[in-house]
Amino acid sequence: MEKITSQESPLIDTPTTNLQRETEDECKPYFIDTKKLTKNQIDHLRELGVVSNEYDKSFPLSEYICLLRSKHLDYLQRSLLPKESYCLSKSFISLDASKPWIIYWCLQPLDLLGAMDTDGVSSSIAASSTLPVPTTPFLKEDSLIGIVHTLESCWMDIPHRLQDVDSCCYTCLFGDSDDDDMSIQDMPTQCLGGGYGGGPGQLPHCATSYAAILSLCIVAGCDTYHYPLATKLAQEVLFRKRKPLYLWFLSLQCSYPYIPDTVAYCMHHDGEIDVRATYTVLCMASLLNILTPALTRGVLPFIASCQTYEGGFGGEPHAEAHGGYTYCALAALRLLTASPMSCSSSTHCIHHQKESSSLSPNTTSHDLLSRNIDLDALKGWLVFKQKTLEGGFAGRTNKLVDGCYSFWLGASIALLNIIEKCYESSHGENYGIVYDAGIQEQNEFWISHSSFEDNEQKNNSYSHHAMETSLPTMGCDKDELLFDRTMLQRYILLCCQDLNGGLRDKPSKPRDFYHSCYVLSGLSTSEHVLRSTNGDDSFPVYGDCKQNLIFATHPVYNIRLKHVQQAFERLHNMVK
Numbered sequence: 147m148e149k150i151t152s153q154e155s156p157l158i159d160t161p162t163t164n165l166q167r168e169t170e171d172e173c174k175p176y177f178i179d180t181k182k183l184t185k186n187q188i189d190h191l192r193e194l195g196v197v198s199n200e201y202d203k204s205f206p207l208s209e210y211i212c213l214l215r216s217k218h219l220d221y222l223q224r225s226l227l228p229k230e231s232y233c234l235s236k237s238f239i240s241l242d243a244s245k246p247w248i249i250y251w252c253l254q255p256l257d258l259l260g261a262m263d264t265d266g267v268s269s270s271i272a273a274s275s276t277l278p279v280p281t282t283p284f285l286k287e288d289s290l291i292g293i294v295h296t297l298e299s300c301w302m303d304i305p306h307r308l309q310d311v312d313s314c315c316y317t318c319l320f321g322d323s324d325d326d327d328m329s330i331q332d333m334p335t336q337c338l339g340g341g342y343g344g345g346p347g348q349l350p351h352c353a354t355s356y357a358a359i360l361s362l363c364i365v366a367g368c369d370t371y372h373y374p375l376a377t378k379l380a381q382e383v384l385f386r387k388r389k390p391l392y393l394w395f396l397s398l399q400c401s402y403p404y405i406p407d408t409v410a411y412c413m414h415h416d417g418e419i420d421v422r423a424t425y426t427v428l429c430m431a432s433l434l435n436i437l438t439p440a441l442t443r444g445v446l447p448f449i450a451s452c453q454t455y456e457g458g459f460g461g462e463p464h465a466e467a468h469g470g471y472t473y474c475a476l477a478a479l480r481l482l483t484a485s486p487m488s489c490s491s492s493t494h495c496i497h498h499q500k501e502s503s504s505l506s507p508n509t510t511s512h513d514l515l516s517r518n519i520d521l522d523a524l525k526g527w528l529v530f531k532q533k534t535l536e537g538g539f540a541g542r543t544n545k546l547v548d549g550c551y552s553f554w555l556g557a558s559i560a561l562l563n564i565i566e567k568c569y570e571s572s573h574g575e576n577y578g579i580v581y582d583a584g585i586q587e588q589n590e591f592w593i594s595h596s597s598f599e600d601n602e603q604k605n606n607s608y609s610h611h612a613m614e615t616s617l618p619t620m621g622c623d624k625d626e627l628l629f630d631r632t633m634l635q636r637y638i639l640l641c642c643q644d645l646n647g648g649l650r651d652k653p654s655k656p657r658d659f660y661h662s663c664y665v666l667s668g669l670s671t672s673e674h675v676l677r678s679t680n681g682d683d684s685f686p687v688y689g690d691c692k693q694n695l696i697f698a699t700h701p702v703y704n705i706r707l708k709h710v711q712q713a714f715e716r717l718h719n720m721v722k
């Protein structure tokens with residue numbers, strides 16, 4: 147849309163530089179100078195929905211670029227319909243062991259687009275068509291009930307030898323004298339944990355369990371007026387699965403060979419040990435309010451050992467730095483350092499309080515991290531993953547831009563940014579909080595969810611002033627986020643949208659659910675995180691504000707803020 151900065155030619159051509167050049171050539175047509183477009187061409191873009199119907203030629207065309215909300219909603223909701231109504235194509239057979247993932251990859255972007263909110267979706271549909279404003283949410287309750295049943299069918303109990311269950315943690319989480327529940331003293335050495343596999347009868351796996359728990363938290367956190375049965379069902383499942391998941395998590399602990407005194411997790415029994423497993427376990431445990439010292443002890447040094455000489459994190463020690471693993475490492479570090487004692491204040495567990503007090507009240511996340519991680523190297527590695535011409539992120543050094551890293555890299559930078567911001571503004575972060583940081587910080591560094599919803603009612607208050615300037619300067623004066631939001635959003639809106647709905651890696655790649663999820667999650671992060679409030683209601687949104695502003699996702703859990711908050715409140719209250 148704006149001037150294209152020319153890239154310096156490399157000294158020598160290699161397969162890598164050739165591929166990079168081809169990718170730039172692939173993206174450049176999407177960034178053409180819109181002043182050169184003819185009226186017919188603009189009309190065509192309007193018909194496609196890429197340019198808003200409200201286009202006024204006295205303003206730059208880039209202000210009217212649209213997220214194809216209704217097309218994305220339609221693409222994403224089909225996979226969640228009952229099989230009598232819609233069947234995924236046979237090519238999906240290779241994803242048979244990824245059922246919870248498919249659910250999460252569709253549900254999270256649907257949720258960000260407001261598919262389960264009457265207000266959220268109405269504004270998008272009303273803006274793009276002449277349809278009357280719907281009074282019911284876009285997604286039917288049956289779809290959400292179907293999701294819970296499908297996830298239930300992926301659950302597997304798994305007996306394993308019980309080792310070192312921390313009796314104190316266990317007792318304070320699950321009680322010790324229930325008739326139905328076995329106390330720790332009575333437990334046989336064989337105990338029954340469990341988790342979610344990729345499909346019925348499949349081995350429990352951290353990745354699919356993570357997708358399942360996130361999906362259940364989304365369903366459980368929907369509004370109970372429109373989804374009375376689905377929310378209740380999901381809440382019951384979440385509560386029922388806490389204990390077997392806790393036991394299963396403990397059974398996944400292991401020490402990483404050659405790195406003494408560290409604790410890591412494996413993806414499944416006898417599975418690979420890596421930083422994904424660590425993040426997914428901590429993330430699920432945090433949401434379920436079972437993140438005890440028994441799960442966190444010794445984990446930080448393992449994550450630290452995954453940082454590479456480049457500054458990013460690999461999946462395991464000595465592996466190449468990678469955007470996905472770096473996200474896992476940073477989000478896990480955030481969970482470890484920001485909310486270490488999730489149950490200490492809900493119970494009176496002496497053990498927890500003792501460990502809790504070993505962290506000085508003046509110790510911040512930043513202090514803990516800077517002692518263990520090379521934060522400057524990490525920051526350097528992260529920021530150089532944003533491509534100068536395309537505006538999106540690459541996942542590794544010398545790799546190509548890919549839409550999914552809008553979240554993996556965007557949220558990583560946001561997390562590091564938030565940690566540093568906290569440090570600067572309040573040296574002495576509050577420990578012992580039940581809510582994860584992010585929730586706690588959102589009032590200051592995030593817009594709070596309620597104020598976001600308020601804002602969504604006031605369409606007229608959306609300010610276009612932030613987009614009047616050309617691309618490189620939008621919001622830069624006061625923007626403290628360490629990546630260029632405008633460049634990223636431009637890449638997402640112009641290069642990652644399939645005109646028939648769904649989002650993709652880059653223009654030459656087909657749409658898919660995975661990219662739809664992470665491209666939109668990246669869009670959400672770039673619209674909300676560290677937004678400079680300055681007392682006005684404007685959001686740093688590229689293109690048409692009404693169409694393109696989506697709900698805020700939490701950078702640690704990657705579900706909407708309200709679901710994180712509700713999960714904490716619900717599961718906190720349920721703890722005995």
Ligand SMILES: [Zn+2]
Nearest residue numbers: 548549550651
């Ligand atoms: Zn990708």
